[in-house]
Amino acid sequence: MQLSEILSKFNEPETLKMAKLGRELRANGINVIDLSLGEPDFNTPEHIKDAAKKAIDENWSHYTPVSGYADLKETICKKLLRDNGLEYSPNQIVVSTGAKQCIANTMFSILYDNDEIIIPTPYWVSYSEIARMTRAKVVFVNTTPESGFKITPDQLENALTEKTKLFIFSSPCNPTGAVYSKNELEALAKVFEKHPNVCIISDEIYEYINYYHGGGKYESIAQFSAIKERVIIINGLSKGFAMTGWRLGYTASAPEIAKANEKIQGQFTSGTNSITQRAAITALASPLTATYEMVKEFKRRRQRVIELLKELPNLKCVEPQGAFYIFPDVSYYFGKSFEGEMINNSSELCMYLLNHAHISTVSGDAFGQPGYIRISFANSMENIEEGFKRIKSGLEKLS
Numbered sequence: 062m063q064l065s066e067i068l069s070k071f072n073e074p075e076t077l078k079m080a081k082l083g084r085e086l087r088a089n090g091i092n093v094i095d096l097s098l099g100e101p102d103f104n105t106p107e108h109i110k111d112a113a114k115k116a117i118d119e120n121w122s123h124y125t126p127v128s129g130y131a132d133l134k135e136t137i138c139k140k141l142l143r144d145n146g147l148e149y150s151p152n153q154i155v156v157s158t159g160a161k162q163c164i165a166n167t168m169f170s171i172l173y174d175n176d177e178i179i180i181p182t183p184y185w186v187s188y189s190e191i192a193r194m195t196r197a198k199v200v201f202v203n204t205t206p207e208s209g210f211k212i213t214p215d216q217l218e219n220a221l222t223e224k225t226k227l228f229i230f231s232s233p234c235n236p237t238g239a240v241y242s243k244n245e246l247e248a249l250a251k252v253f254e255k256h257p258n259v260c261i262i263s264d265e266i267y268e269y270i271n272y273y274h275g276g277g278k279y280e281s282i283a284q285f286s287a288i289k290e291r292v293i294i295i296n297g298l299s300k301g302f303a304m305t306g307w308r309l310g311y312t313a314s315a316p317e318i319a320k321a322n323e324k325i326q327g328q329f330t331s332g333t334n335s336i337t338q339r340a341a342i343t344a345l346a347s348p349l350t351a352t353y354e355m356v357k358e359f360k361r362r363r364q365r366v367i368e369l370l371k372e373l374p375n376l377k378c379v380e381p382q383g384a385f386y387i388f389p390d391v392s393y394y395f396g397k398s399f400e401g402e403m404i405n406n407s408s409e410l411c412m413y414l415l416n417h418a419h420i421s422t423v424s425g426d427a428f429g430q431p432g433y434i435r436i437s438f439a440n441s442m443e444n445i446e447e448g449f450k451r452i453k454s455g456l457e458k459l460s
């Protein structure tokens with residue numbers, strides 16, 4: 062069969078692949094502990110589920126406006142003012158089927174054929190692959206543990222060319238948990254001020270899962286008025302409200318970009334699921350009590366995971382300041398083997414840990430950072446304890 066050439070230009074998400082392999086082993090009766098998870102292990106809060114049930118009973122069952130219900134867009138504007146001190150109007154908001162669709166819409170709205178997009182590594186798996194679907198040229202900028210895996214203003218300045226149209230980053234970052242401070246964002250904003258044709262995607266999906274400010278005020282790069290027009294905020298319900306399966310994300314941007322995103326979405330999927338949108342109004346307008354309860358638990362686990370990692374002296378890591386991952390350097394084990402099976406890179410180490418220690422993690426290669434693995438702590442404390450025990454005994458067998 063002659064399938065499109067575009068399929069050879071991008072990969073399927075490595076994170077989903079690992080979850081699938083783990084499921085397959087589990088189906089064969091093997092007790093695999095999943096620390097590859099990219100989603101909260103909590104249930105959606107009751108008041109949000111009640112809002113969805115009510116929406117079903119009230120027959121919110123028709124096609125929805127492509128950019129989202131007007132009252133949801135109003136609610137999102139109020140949320141941006143309440144949590145971020147940012148003013149937006151409903152014509153600047155587009156509601157989509159997950160933050161992933163928001164990113165795809167925005168990339169297709171801005172990028173085409175050989176336009177350049179700058180992505181600091183490590184980065185979330187889909188950034189590069191969606192950009193490649195637009196036929197843009199992806200320019201990676203390698204960040205280092207010394208800068209806390211954050212791009213510096215000099216690195217940004219050096220990567221920008223007259224072909225650069227877009228920059229994308231997440232704070233808190235998946236996979237490193239890096240969180241940019243207000244000063245760091247301001248320094249980057251100053252560089253962007255000198256490059257007026259560059260738009261900035263600020264992926265804020267982990268906004269609430271933030272330990273850096275003690276769970277306090279979140280800093281968005283959109284707060285700098287000189288560049289706000291060119292910032293596209295990406296956010297959604299998946300992480301902060303434990304609603305990954307509900308599929309709702311949104312963008313806040315200049316009205317032209319919102320219109321372009323609406324045009325693209327109008328052809329691909331139309332408006333987002335009606336029930337999810339009604340429930341989203343409740344999620345975003347209610348006090349964030351349930352969210353902060355989850356964050357409290359993530360914080361407790363983060364502390365424990367940092368301690369457990371210290372018991373593995375050959376793994377080095379930068380402590381995560383947000384999200385629910387820890388991202389250690391595992392390169393010490395390259396060149397070591399078990400029963401004739403040599404480990405040459407982090408993908409092979411992840412497969413070794415899965416097959417021999419029955420623990421699933423994700424290779425840093427998936428995030429553009431060879432030599433590292435991502436371990437999620439979006440799992441129970443009991444599974445985290447057992448998972449680290451298995452990692453430890455798996456690594457000890459390598460010589």
Ligand code: PLP
Pocket residue numbers: 099158159160161162185231234235264266297298299305309310
């Ligand atoms: N951005 C980042 C950094 C993520 O980690 C994820 C999900 O893992 C997404 C976006 C996509 O979120 P959604 O479930 O809303 O599509």
